[in-house]
Amino acid sequence: xxxxxxxILLSFIIVTILLLLAILYLxxxxxxTKAKAYLIESIEKNIDYKADIADLKLSLTxxxxxxxxxxxxxxxxxxxxxxxxxxxxxxxxxxxxxxIIIPSASINNAHLDLKRNQDGSLNLPKIQSxxxxxxxxxxxxxxxxxxxxxxxxDNSLKLPLEKxxxxxxxxxxxxxxxxxSLKTTATINEKSNIAINGAFTPDTNMIKLKTKIxxxxxxxxxxxLQLEKLNIEKSLLSDAALNTVIDLNQKTIGLDxxxxxxxxxxxINNINTSITSALNLKLSYDLTTKEISYYNCLxxxxxxxxEGIPKLDKLSLSNxxxxxxxxKALIKEVFLNYKNNLIKIEGEITNITERSLNLHLNxxxxxxxxxxxxxxxxxxxxxxFGNIIIDTLIKxxxxxxxxxxxxxxxxxxxxxxAFTENNIDFNDIKGKIxxxxxxxxxxxxxxxxxxxxxxxxxxxxxxxxxxxxxxxxYSNFDIDTSLNVVDKAINIGKLSIKAFDSILETNGIIKxxxxxxxxxxxxxxxNLENLKTIxxxxxxxxxxxLKGSIKLILDCNGPFKTPRLWQAKATGESKSIKINNIxxxxxxxxxxxxxxxxxxxxxxxxxYSGNIALDTIADLNQKEMPFNAFLSMHSVDIEELxxxxxxxxxxxxxxxxxxxxSSGNLTGLADLRSKSLVxxxxxxxxxxxxxxxxxxxxxxxxxxxxxxKEASGNFSIQxxxxxxxxxxxxxxxxxxxxxxxxxFKGALDMLASIQAxxxxxxxxxxxxxxxxxxxxxxxxxxxxxxxxxxxxVMPSVPTRxxxxxxxxxxxxx
Numbered sequence: 001x002x003x004x005x006x007x008i009l010l011s012f013i014i015v016t017i018l019l020l021l022a023i024l025y026l027x028x029x030x031x032x033t034k035a036k037a038y039l040i041e042s043i044e045k046n047i048d049y050k051a052d053i054a055d056l057k058l059s060l061t062x063x064x065x066x067x068x069x070x071x072x073x074x075x076x077x078x079x080x081x082x083x084x085x086x087x088x089x090x091x092x093x094x095x096x097x098x099x100i101i102i103p104s105a106s107i108n109n110a111h112l113d114l115k116r117n118q119d120g121s122l123n124l125p126k127i128q129s130x131x132x133x134x135x136x137x138x139x140x141x142x143x144x145x146x147x148x149x150x151x152x153x154d155n156s157l158k159l160p161l162e163k164x165x166x167x168x169x170x171x172x173x174x175x176x177x178x179x180x181s182l183k184t185t186a187t188i189n190e191k192s193n194i195a196i197n198g199a200f201t202p203d204t205n206m207i208k209l210k211t212k213i214x215x216x217x218x219x220x221x222x223x224x225l226q227l228e229k230l231n232i233e234k235s236l237l238s239d240a241a242l243n244t245v246i247d248l249n250q251k252t253i254g255l256d257x258x259x260x261x262x263x264x265x266x267x268i269n270n271i272n273t274s275i276t277s278a279l280n281l282k283l284s285y286d287l288t289t290k291e292i293s294y295y296n297c298l299x300x301x302x303x304x305x306x307e308g309i310p311k312l313d314k315l316s317l318s319n320x321x322x323x324x325x326x327x328k329a330l331i332k333e334v335f336l337n338y339k340n341n342l343i344k345i346e347g348e349i350t351n352i353t354e355r356s357l358n359l360h361l362n363x364x365x366x367x368x369x370x371x372x373x374x375x376x377x378x379x380x381x382x383x384x385f386g387n388i389i390i391d392t393l394i395k396x397x398x399x400x401x402x403x404x405x406x407x408x409x410x411x412x413x414x415x416x417x418a419f420t421e422n423n424i425d426f427n428d429i430k431g432k433i434x435x436x437x438x439x440x441x442x443x444x445x446x447x448x449x450x451x452x453x454x455x456x457x458x459x460x461x462x463x464x465x466x467x468x469x470x471x472x473x474y475s476n477f478d479i480d481t482s483l484n485v486v487d488k489a490i491n492i493g494k495l496s497i498k499a500f501d502s503i504l505e506t507n508g509i510i511k512x513x514x515x516x517x518x519x520x521x522x523x524x525x526x527n528l529e530n531l532k533t534i535x536x537x538x539x540x541x542x543x544x545x546l547k548g549s550i551k552l553i554l555d556c557n558g559p560f561k562t563p564r565l566w567q568a569k570a571t572g573e574s575k576s577i578k579i580n581n582i583x584x585x586x587x588x589x590x591x592x593x594x595x596x597x598x599x600x601x602x603x604x605x606x607x608y609s610g611n612i613a614l615d616t617i618a619d620l621n622q623k624e625m626p627f628n629a630f631l632s633m634h635s636v637d638i639e640e641l642x643x644x645x646x647x648x649x650x651x652x653x654x655x656x657x658x659x660x661x662s663s664g665n666l667t668g669l670a671d672l673r674s675k676s677l678v679x680x681x682x683x684x685x686x687x688x689x690x691x692x693x694x695x696x697x698x699x700x701x702x703x704x705x706x707x708x709k710e711a712s713g714n715f716s717i718q719x720x721x722x723x724x725x726x727x728x729x730x731x732x733x734x735x736x737x738x739x740x741x742x743x744f745k746g747a748l749d750m751l752a753s754i755q756a757x758x759x760x761x762x763x764x765x766x767x768x769x770x771x772x773x774x775x776x777x778x779x780x781x782x783x784x785x786x787x788x789x790x791x792x793v794m795p796s797v798p799t800r801x802x803x804x805x806x807x808x809x810x811x812x813x
């Protein structure tokens with residue numbers, strides 16, 4: 001037994017030595033010379049690349065070892081493929097049956113340089129159709145690719161793409177049932193990890209792959225999508241699983257993928273979008289037509305941030321689902337967040353290639369203070385706050401804003417608008433506003449304005465060239481407007497304002513330039529009593545009683561902010577008006593302003609059996625705007641006039657004539673100057689307070705029957721005082737001469753000179769006799785005010801003269 005074992009062992013040793021000697025011989029002689037050359041020749045015969053092999057060896061452990069195989073076109077330095085080492089385990093006994101069986105092959109540290117040319121072709125070697133003269137059959141069990149790399153350059157793109165895939169470790173196994181399985185791991189650009197498990201079944205001619213990808217930047221690959229307006233600045237794919245089925249019979253590729261997280265930064269027309277989302281994608285791709293025949297993509301956005309939309313700061317989308325399939329996208333309960341205002345979005349994009357959409361947007365309680373800049377950024381001193389609810393349907397093609405159409409409603413609740421410069425507030429605005437892309441309409445929109453309810457209805461059409469029709473009711477006001485805006489101008493077709501029983505109707509144009517040039521025509525029927533309520537802030541209307549109606553027609557144009565440059569013409573008429581109870585009847589007015597001049601301001605009216613006329617001109621070229629005015633009054637019955645004044649219980653009579661020339665500045669009355677002539681015929685004037693006080697001062701005279709046949713005098717106004725030095729009151733009994741001043745506050749500073757006439761001596765009244773004895777003149781100082789005058793007599797006649805006069809009167813010595 002020992003001899004048998006020894007013989008076997010000895011035989012094994014001898015065979016081994018012989019085999020080693022054979023391998024040594026082959027490695028020293030045959031393989032380096034003939035086998036190596038034959039292998040290179042065989043490679044070059046089957047492909048159109050040149051081949052280099054640094055070394056070819058045979059060993060008992062590694063089998064056939066090929067060192068530094070290089071395939072190249074022109075020079076080895078510009079190689080297509082280079083390998084550090086290829087090991088082939090070959091079973092030798094099948095060689096005798098002309099069968100090459102390789103149980104295991106390994107390729108170590110291989111580097112493939114793959115290029116795509118500008119015409120789209122690849123630099124892959126062309127397999128030459130060579131007849132197999134040796135009739136050897138070939139079978140390989142397992143191929144292992146270890147620590148290898150691929151450099152891929154695509155020059156067919158606008159921006160050439162270069163990617164380097166490293167740390168490639170792959171195993172390809174042929175099972176007994178002739179299924180080919182694949183296991184591969186690799187790293188792309190030292191950042192992205194990829195793992196592929198797959199199998200090919202020849203019976204069905206199908207390839208099935210399961211791929212896992214982590215941290216893959218998709219940015220550079222988006223060029224293949226050929227979206228010219230889309231710029232993807234960053235796109236990171238994390239934790240993705242892809243199931244792929246390639247049917248070589250049907251020539252289709254089916255994909256079922258689950259992408260747990262995609263992060264991307266996109267830019268379209270200066271709009272930046274940042275996306276974090278999960279995604280499930282299914283699709284079928286036809287290799288023959290090179291088209292996607294079916295796809296279904298479910299997107300679950302975790303966070304979408306959008307920046308760069310005009311007037312908007314930032315938008316965000318979250319929650320919900322977006323399903324894209326067969327050129328259609330469905331959106332379900334996606335929430336848009338803008339400045340903490342949530343809007344729910346639901347709907348569909350019905351044709352993605354044509355970018356058609358049909359969306360429903362619904363919001364709850366949008367805070368206006370956070371979005372008012374969107375629609376009033378060109379208006380100043382306006383503050384809008386409160387809440388609104390928006391419900392909107394959007395349809396159209398989103399390739400351009402011109403192709404998008406929408407309609408919906410805005411419900412206001414506790415909304416407020418404040419014009420801060422004018423301190424005007426509209427509070428608690430309630431109602432419903434209907435809108436489309438280019439119009440607004442509303443009915444029964446109401447609010448509180450100065451603690452009273454304001455109601456409005458109307459519509460606005462064409463936001464680019466607005467056409468506005470509105471009706472506003474507020475207290476005793478009813479306002480109708482119809483206007484449109486074209487080429488930076490407001491065309492007023494109608495502006496009708498009814499206030500109590502007054503009405504203003506206007507039409508014209510206002511240009512929206514720096515001067516706001518306007519041209520309007522207006523008709524006004526004004527009840528003067530309404531001014532007190534219409535303009536409560538104007539104090540003069542609160543204190544000055546006004547009654548009657550007046551009709552005015554105005555034609556005016558010029559820069560709105562510069563009244564002195566206006567061109568204006570106005571006419572007016574009234575049957576009767578009262579100003580502080582003074583009645584003017586058959587009133588007519590005329591106003592003409594042009595070339596920076598008030599060429600005419602005329603007023604004519606009947607006044608208490610007489611008439612009054614005012615004619616004024618002014619120079620608006622000068623800063624102070626000086627004016628000249630001429631006032632005339634003729635045949636005015638003083639007794640009729642005083643009946644409409646607070647002194648109607650006084651005894652006054654006579655006929656008044658007045659002519660006055662005045663000048664001054666429209667900017668103020670401090671420099672007012674005037675000269676006038678006053679004349680009174682057959683006047684009984686003792687009811688006038690200063691004269692009554694004067695009569696009291698010289699009460700020794702009986703004045704009840706004295707009528708001034710004539711009263712006249714010249715007056716002037718200067719330094720806010722009325723001056724006279726020759727006011728005379730003439731009667732048969734005596735003459736009164738007045739000189740002095742009355743200021744604008746009614747203060748008196750006057751001197752009265754009284755002269756008795758001969759006719760007073762014929763009176764049997766003792767006081768008249770004594771007055772006659774006083775001599776020629778008595779002087780009285782008048783002070784105080786018009787309402788409360790004060791007098792003091794200034795004696796100036798010697799006693800001797802008084803005695804002499806008395807002797808003459810009574811005819812004794």
